[in-house]
């Protein structure tokens with residue numbers, strides 16, 4: 492089970508490096524988050540690439556159109572994994588998958604806000620998506636609802652791709668997610684917003700245990 496740490500808001504390359512240098516022993520993937528890509532473009536990916544050759548970099552573009560063009564740009568900048576949205580057209584997702592094949596990279600498809608997850612998960616498996624990400628939107632996390640039960644139900648449909656889980660995961664609730672045995676656990680604020688990010692990352696890694 493891999494740990495992906497997401498850097499989303501109020502970030503820049505220096506702040507990411509300061510944090511990654513503290514927690515790199517506990518993590519596997521650096522996520523250059525969507526808000527950061529919106530603010531700075533792909534320059535953060537370019538700057539991080541040479542600095543962390545041992546960590547995978549995921550560019551959270553959440554591609555909705557222009558699948559080949561946008562994914563290709565992120566892979567050229569140095570990303571290993573690029574995200575696209577399940578609600579996008581098949582042609583968009585196939586374009587992103589083609590760009591990944593060109594670069595030896597991977598596509599993670601984010602299921603956020605899709606109205607029919609069981610059907611779409613099956614279609615994405617057939618298309619060749621590398622990862623399916625079951626994701627609780629930031630704007631839904633405020634409700635305080637526990638979305639892990641829904642993810643557990645949806646997990647059963649993921650048969651031909653690796654499974655990633657994201658959205659509001661933290662050291663206090665992680666066991667509800669690790670017990671689903673996903674391939675990737677994605678955590679943003681639960682680590683980057685913690686009073687002591689290294690302590691939070693260590694606690695998370697301990698709870699991920701031998702998985």
Ligand SMILES: O=C(CO)[C@H](O)[C@H](O)COP(=O)(O)O
Pocket residue numbers: 497498499522524525551627628629657658659660677678679680681
């Ligand atoms: O993609 C994202 C938001 O769209 C975040 O990176 C992801 O949800 C993880 O962040 P957090 O743990 O803070 O929810």
